[in-house]
Amino acid sequence: MPDSHLIEVRDLTVRRDGFRLQVPKWSVAPGQVIGVVGPNGAGKTTLLETLAGLRPSNSGTVRVLGRDPWREPEVRAALGFMSDDMPVFDLRIGPLLRLLSGYYSTWDPALVDSLLARFKLDPAQKAHTLSKGQGTRLRLVTAMAFQPRVLVLDEPATGLDLAGRRSLLESVLEVVRDPERAVIVSSHQLLDVQRIADRLLVINEGRVVREGATDALVGEGRTLEEAIEAWGAAG
Amino acid sequence: MSAFLTHLRIRLRATLGDPAALAVMIATGLATLILWPGPMPATGPRLLFGDEAMPAGTATLYVFMWIWLWPAVASLRVGGSTTTGTASVVLAQRGHPALPVGPRAHVLAEVAVIVLFVLVVRTALLAAAPWLHGIGTEFGPRTFEGLVVMLPALVAWTVPGRAPQLRFARAGGVVVLQLVAMRSGLLATTALCTITSLALVGLLLAPFGREWHPWRRSPQRPRSAAVRARRAGPPHRQLVHDFLVRPLPWVAAMLAAQIVVLIAGSLVWPGVRLLGEDSPGVVYFGTVVVLSLALSFIALRPMGSAQAVAGLFGKPNYRAGDFLTAWSALPVRREAVLRGVYLHGLVVSLFIFALALGVNLLVAVLEHRAWAVLDFDRNPAARAFLPMVAAVPCVAGFVAASAAARRDKALLAGLALLLVVQGHLLMLMLGPPAPLHAAVLVGAAAAGGVPVLFDLRRATPRNATITPT
Numbered sequence: 001m002p003d004s005h006l007i008e009v010r011d012l013t014v015r016r017d018g019f020r021l022q023v024p025k026w027s028v029a030p031g032q033v034i035g036v037v038g039p040n041g042a043g044k045t046t047l048l049e050t051l052a053g054l055r056p057s058n059s060g061t062v063r064v065l066g067r068d069p070w071r072e073p074e075v076r077a078a079l080g081f082m083s084d085d086m087p088v089f090d091l092r093i094g095p096l097l098r099l100l101s102g103y104y105s106t107w108d109p110a111l112v113d114s115l116l117a118r119f120k121l122d123p124a125q126k127a128h129t130l131s132k133g134q135g136t137r138l139r140l141v142t143a144m145a146f147q148p149r150v151l152v153l154d155e156p157a158t159g160l161d162l163a164g165r166r167s168l169l170e171s172v173l174e175v176v177r178d179p180e181r182a183v184i185v186s187s188h189q190l191l192d193v194q195r196i197a198d199r200l201l202v203i204n205e206g207r208v209v210r211e212g213a214t215d216a217l218v219g220e221g222r223t224l225e226e227a228i229e230a231w232g233a234a235g
Numbered sequence: 236m237s238a239f240l241t242h243l244r245i246r247l248r249a250t251l252g253d254p255a256a257l258a259v260m261i262a263t264g265l266a267t268l269i270l271w272p273g274p275m276p277a278t279g280p281r282l283l284f285g286d287e288a289m290p291a292g293t294a295t296l297y298v299f300m301w302i303w304l305w306p307a308v309a310s311l312r313v314g315g316s317t318t319t320g321t322a323s324v325v326l327a328q329r330g331h332p333a334l335p336v337g338p339r340a341h342v343l344a345e346v347a348v349i350v351l352f353v354l355v356v357r358t359a360l361l362a363a364a365p366w367l368h369g370i371g372t373e374f375g376p377r378t379f380e381g382l383v384v385m386l387p388a389l390v391a392w393t394v395p396g397r398a399p400q401l402r403f404a405r406a407g408g409v410v411v412l413q414l415v416a417m418r419s420g421l422l423a424t425t426a427l428c429t430i431t432s433l434a435l436v437g438l439l440l441a442p443f444g445r446e447w448h449p450w451r452r453s454p455q456r457p458r459s460a461a462v463r464a465r466r467a468g469p470p471h472r473q474l475v476h477d478f479l480v481r482p483l484p485w486v487a488a489m490l491a492a493q494i495v496v497l498i499a500g501s502l503v504w505p506g507v508r509l510l511g512e513d514s515p516g517v518v519y520f521g522t523v524v525v526l527s528l529a530l531s532f533i534a535l536r537p538m539g540s541a542q543a544v545a546g547l548f549g550k551p552n553y554r555a556g557d558f559l560t561a562w563s564a565l566p567v568r569r570e571a572v573l574r575g576v577y578l579h580g581l582v583v584s585l586f587i588f589a590l591a592l593g594v595n596l597l598v599a600v601l602e603h604r605a606w607a608v609l610d611f612d613r614n615p616a617a618r619a620f621l622p623m624v625a626a627v628p629c630v631a632g633f634v635a636a637s638a639a640a641r642r643d644k645a646l647l648a649g650l651a652l653l654l655v656v657q658g659h660l661l662m663l664m665l666g667p668p669a670p671l672h673a674a675v676l677v678g679a680a681a682a683g684g685v686p687v688l689f690d691l692r693r694a695t696p697r698n699a700t701i702t703p704t
Contacts, residue, residue: 054563074470077566086564087557090542094462099538101464102473103565109464116462123462143564 006030006150006182007051012060014046021046021206023060028150031179033172035197035214036186037224038233042203044186045083048154051184052081064150077104080148082139084158093138094123097145104146115141118167132159137167144171151175153185157192165192172196194224204233238337242344246313250348256312263309263349264356270301273380274428277420295414302388303410307402309349310392339440342393349389350382376425383428387413387435394439409435470567478537478575482583485533489587534584534630537576543638547645556640574691576638580631581684588624625676626655628684636687644686651683 007028014021021043028034036044049055050062053069053076062068067075089096093116101107116123119137130138136159143151153172157165169192172183187193193200200217202210209231210217218227228234250256272280275298282294289297361374391406412435416422421431467473535544543558562572632648655676662672 052564073568074566076564077470081564087542087554087561089538089558089561090540090545091538095539097462098465099477100565102467102477103470103567105467107464107467109462112462112464 004029006065007184008061008063009051010061012050012062013058014043014050014055015058016046016055019043019046019206021050021203023047023208026201026208026211028182028184030149030182031176032182032198033176033196034182034184034199034201035193036184036201036203037188037190037193037228038203038209041205042233043206044203045154047201047203048081048083048152048184048186051150052076052079052152054081077146078106078149080143080146080151081154082136082143082152082156083154084136084139084156086139088127088135088138088142090126090128092124092126093121096127096138097123097142100142100145106148107146111147112141112145115144115171118171119164133161133164136160137164140168140171144175147178147181149181151181151183153183153187155187156185157187157189165189168192169196190224190228194218200224202228202231202233204231209233239340239344239347242341243347246345246348247351250313250352259308259312260349260352261356263305263312264353265360266305267353267357267378267381268360270298270305271377271381272298272302272384273377274384274424275417275422277418277423279417295417299410299414302385302413303406306349306385306389306392307406309352310345310389313345313348313393338394342390342440345393346386346389353382354378380425380428383425383432384413384422386432387439390436390439405439409439470565471571474567474571474575475578478579479582481538482533482579483586485539486583486586486590489533489590530584530587530626530630534580534587535634537579537634537638543576543634547637547640547642555642556638558638559640570691573635573639577631577635577687577691580634581627584627584630585624588627592621622659622672622676623655625659625680626652628680629655630683632684632687635691639687639690641687641690644690647686648683651679654679655683 005027007026009023009026011025012021012023019041036047038044046055050057051064051069053064053071053073056070062070064075065078069075069079089099091099097112101109101112119141121134121137121141125134127135127138136156140153140156143153151172156168160168172185173196175181175183185193185197194214197214199212200210200214201208202217210233214224218224222230225234250260270282279291279295280298281291282289282297288294357374357378387409388406391409392402394402394405413422413431416431420427422428468476535541537543537558540558542561546555546557558576559569559572563569629648629652633645633652636642636644636648658675658679659672662675
């Protein structure tokens with residue numbers, strides 16, 4: 001595996017409940033934003049959870065920063081993961097973030113403060129009293145606060161209003177200003193994905209339909225939505 | 236008035252139409268025969284245990300505990316369940332809070348339902364068995380006096396709170412005020428009881444004007460200062476710290492609370508001296524109360540969160556396994572987290588137990604000038620209290636199984652815990668052979684604490700590699 005790749009996937013197969021995800025070959029280089037798109041049930045979440053080491057693969061190889069995330073969860077010290085339905089600790093936001101800070105040597109308190117301000121979160125509020133959109137914002141803060149080299153976002157725009165989505169896009173673009181870091185984002189907000197993603201991974205029914213640079217795949221004068229329709233991956 | 240009568244009719248019909256509610260209300264009415272307070276002199280109520288009068292302090296403790304807790308079941312039942320039907324929601328909210336009934340009429344109508352049930356049940360009992368001891372000719376005045384004394388606590392339990400704990404605290408606060416009133420001679424006669432109770436009820440209902448909403452939250456506090464970070468360390472060391480060291484200040488606070496309870500008890504009741512003949516009873520009750528609180532609020536709440544246990548039992552906003560899943564994005568192993576939860580339950584409950592034991596021991600030493608904690612004749616509270624150490628593995632098993640979303644093992648541990656607490660007290664009364672008593676406790680401890688250990692084993696080998704197939 002070239003050292004320059006943050007993520008490397010080879011001949012990956014993940015099975016669950018009669019569903020099978022197959023990714024023959026895929027890699028993520030630093031400084032990139034990768035958009036993972038596809039219809040509901042395509043396997044996007046399965047792929048992202050496998051990358052984060054939250055579910056095992058049945059065969060093949062997954063390497064994040066050269067390590068197997070399922071067997072070496074310590075790699076998550078450099079991998080930030082958020083999903084729209086991921087539970088968070090039932091604490092007030094301030095104590096929750098303070099608790100999490102102990103687990104990451106790269107935790108950045110100044111970044112946390114700016115993210116809280118950007119996402120309009122009150123540290124005194126209890127996590128379980130947050131609305132869906134506020135919960136999503138909190139998950140984004142917890143995933144970004146320790147400046148992970150790989151940021152994996154599964155449906156990060158769920159429940160976000162316009163201002164929240166704008167803050168999300170700004171935050172993602174700030175992450176990849178650091179050429180050593182990368183963002184993988186799965187979303188049904190195709191316009192947002194088209195705006196920020198350098199590369200796309202299009203999945204349908206557990207198989208990779210398209211993979212490559214966004215501009216080259218989508219083509220001139222077309223939206224990502226139109227392209228996905230054309231590829232037959234709209235669901 | 237019409238709103239009061241309308242709500243009274245609705246709640247009465249709802250209670251009569253629900254067999255479970257009806258059974259609870261009848262049982263509550265029957266329970267008034269066990270203990271029914273009345274006017275009390277400043278020295279405290281007189282209570283008979285068989286043919287002998289209880290010590291004044293112990294009698295006061297029993298009576299005021301009863302005043303605090305008797306109305307709870309009835310008022311919660313009459314208030315009706317909410318759609319989710321879970322305990323915390325029932326405690327914190329009332330169903331259909333938007334009914335066109337003001338909060339005061341709401342409360343008073345529900346209290347009136349309970350009063351009606353008490354009157355009906357006691358009257359029916361008098362008609363069926365007029366020979367029953369303590370009813371007879373004194374029935375009418377005693378029923379009235381009891382209701383007068385109970386009224387403030389009934390209202391306190393019936394007023395809904397924004398948080399479940401608020402009802403316990405509000406009712407507890409009212410009972411403490413009644414205790415002070417008794418010590419001041421304000422509960423000495425029926426007339427004084429009536430005046431005192433009406434004053435307390437007025438105090439309780441004063442804040443609940445028509446604008447008060449039981450489910451609306453207070454305005455958010457202003458944003459607090461920057462979030463502080465803590466020093467990061469190796470994740471597994473942090474895990475140990477968070478599960479084992481972090482709860483200790485709370486445990487210490489519980490110890491302080493226990494000491495305060497004991498000392499305050501000895502000050503409030505001159506008949507009960509901390510080192511006097513009544514002290515074992517006070518120590519025992521204080522210990523049981525503080526232990527229960529400590530277990531509920533610390534041992535069953537790893538990381539200070541109810542998430543581990545609440546999710547398994549359908550608490551709103553929680554799902555089974557949420558606690559463990561919340562750890563999933565952190566750089567620690569699933570089984571390491573579960574071990575942390577188990578150790579938290581084990582160490583914290585053991586520590587709580589040791590602190591309570593220390594207080595018990597201290598009292599025994601001060602009272603008898605000897606290390607008499609194991610001398611059950613001179614320190615009877617220890618006989619009741621010490622063997623409950625078998626509850627420690629049950630607590631650990633329960634909290635770990637709940638966090639792992641293993642409902643079967645959590646239920647087993649919960650039943651084992653119940654067996655330790657209730658079975659032990661039952662055996663104390665029945666007096667079976669000591670080996671049998673010990674075997675039951677050891678068996679319960681094993682059943683509660685061992686099965687979940689299989690879930691704590693490492694599921695993924697460290698530094699292994701995947702072999703492509």
